Every structure is written in C-alpha cells, then in structure tokens.
Amino acid sequence: MxxxxxxHENTPFSIALVIVVMLGxxxxxxxxxxxxxxxxxxxxxxxxxxxxxxxxxxxxxTGMTGLLGWLCLNRLPLLIWLVLALSSFAIxxxxxxxxxxxxxxxxxxxxxxxxxxxxxxxxxxxxxGNAIANxxxxxxxxxxxxxxxxxxxxxxxxxxxxxxxxxxxxxRDEFQQKHYVLVEPEDVGVEFVRGVExxxxxxxxxxxxxxxxx
Numbered sequence: 298m299x300x301x302x303x304x305h306e307n308t309p310f311s312i313a314l315v316i317v318v319m320l321g322x323x324x325x326x327x328x329x330x331x332x333x334x335x336x337x338x339x340x341x342x343x344x345x346x347x348x349x350x351x352x353x354x355x356x357x358x359t360g361m362t363g364l365l366g367w368l369c370l371n372r373l374p375l376l377i378w379l380v381l382a383l384s385s386f387a388i389x390x391x392x393x394x395x396x397x398x399x400x401x402x403x404x405x406x407x408x409x410x411x412x413x414x415x416x417x418x419x420x421x422x423x424x425x426g427n428a429i430a431n432x433x434x435x436x437x438x439x440x441x442x443x444x445x446x447x448x449x450x451x452x453x454x455x456x457x458x459x460x461x462x463x464x465x466x467x468x469r470d471e472f473q474q475k476h477y478v479l480v481e482p483e484d485v486g487v488e489f490v491r492g493v494e495x496x497x498x499x500x501x502x503x504x505x506x507x508x509x510x511x
Contacts, residue, residue, distance in 0.1 A: 301395070306404040309411055310390035313383040320380060366455050366491070368419060369426025373433070378426060385421035390414040446470060449497050450510060451480060458482060458489040463504045468497060480507045 303311055370378055393413060394404045451468035454477070458464040463481040466489075470476060480497065482489060483506045489495055495507035 301398070302391070304394075304404055306407055306410065307390060307394055309407060310387040310394075310414070313387040313390075317380055317383050317387070320376070368422045369430060372430035372455070373426055377429070378422065381425060381429065382418055382422050385425070386414050386418045389417045389421070444500075446476060446478065446497055446505075447499065450494050451478065451497055451505075451507065453480070453489050453491050453493045453495065455491055457491070460485045460487070464489065466495065466505075466507070478505050479503050480505045482506070483508050 301307065302314075368378075373381070390410050393410050397403065397405045446468055449468045449470065451466035453464060453466045456464040458481050460482050463479040466478055466480045468476050468478060478497070478500075480489065480495060481504055483498060487509070489507070489509065494510040496510055497505045497507050499506050
C-alpha cells in the first residue's frame, strides 16, 4: 500500500495529502497553544482578497469571480475550502489509479490522471462546498439585535444586487462577529456587485437597504 501511495504517478496526490496532514498538525499544535492558524490565516487572506476585489470591481465581477463563486470560495473560510479541495484532489487521484491498477495492473500517467482529478475536484468543491456552507453557522452570534447592524459597513459576498433583487453581504458587529444579510440598493438604477462595501441603512423583514461607501 505504501508503494502505491508514493508511486511516481501518484506524486501530485501524495503532495496534496501531505499538505492536508501538515495543516491538521499545525492547527492541533496551535489549538493546544490557545491559537488557531486556520482562523488567523483565514482572516488575513480574506482581507487581502477583499482588498484585491475593491481595486477593480468592474473587472472582477465577471469571468474569474464567477468561477470562484461557483467553486464556493465566497461561502467557505478559505482554509476550509483549501482542505476540501486538496482532499478531493488526492482522493480522486488515488481512486482513479487504484481502479486502473486493479483493471490493467498499471498506473495511469499524471498527464491523464491530474486533469481528470482537477475536474472532479472542481465539481466536488461546488457540491460539497455548498453542503458544508449550509451546515456551517452563518450568523455567528444572536446576542445582538438585528437593528444594531444599522450603520455598519457590509461587503457584498456574491452575485449582484439591484432594487428589488437583493444579494448576500457580510457585516461585522461591534464585537467583530460576522453576520450574513440580504441587501439591496436604496435607489433604483444603482447596482452592487461582489466586493463592494455598502452602509446598512434600514431593514424591512430580512432585506436591508444600503448605500455604497464613497
């Protein structure tokens, strides 16, 4: 079994698996020390990504941003998504080569297995990512009133919003807890896209009206 796991044809999958194991070990050590590498790095990387999006929202809203949204990168903490993607890639590659070994007594070359594994990883990231995102709590605290979010700055996390068609945005309360809310522009003709920062003005039911931060 070890020979199969470290076979030359399985090198990319071995590397992916090692990275996942190392992340798990580092997180365990950090938790013992009272820290969390996942939380710290995720907050840092998320901030960097938000800053990059803010530089040119009109460019990023299509193409690559749509793909990243389909892959659930905007719904999961970055490192959770990374572990999911790496695990899917490693498992898929090993399974394909294991089946090949049973059928033909040979392992497939990386030129064949890696592209297939990448495609299946993308599909896995989409469906499993959505399932995990639905399980993870989105509103991390219920201790404050919804009204307390008025005046806070929120960041659009997916899709686009126009008057009458709200989309999701993430906002932090005074305790730096994340909340996910539905927002729409206050005025007709205004559009919010992913990465745009808006000020929450008032809410009717579950939908907040908002204005773009200038």
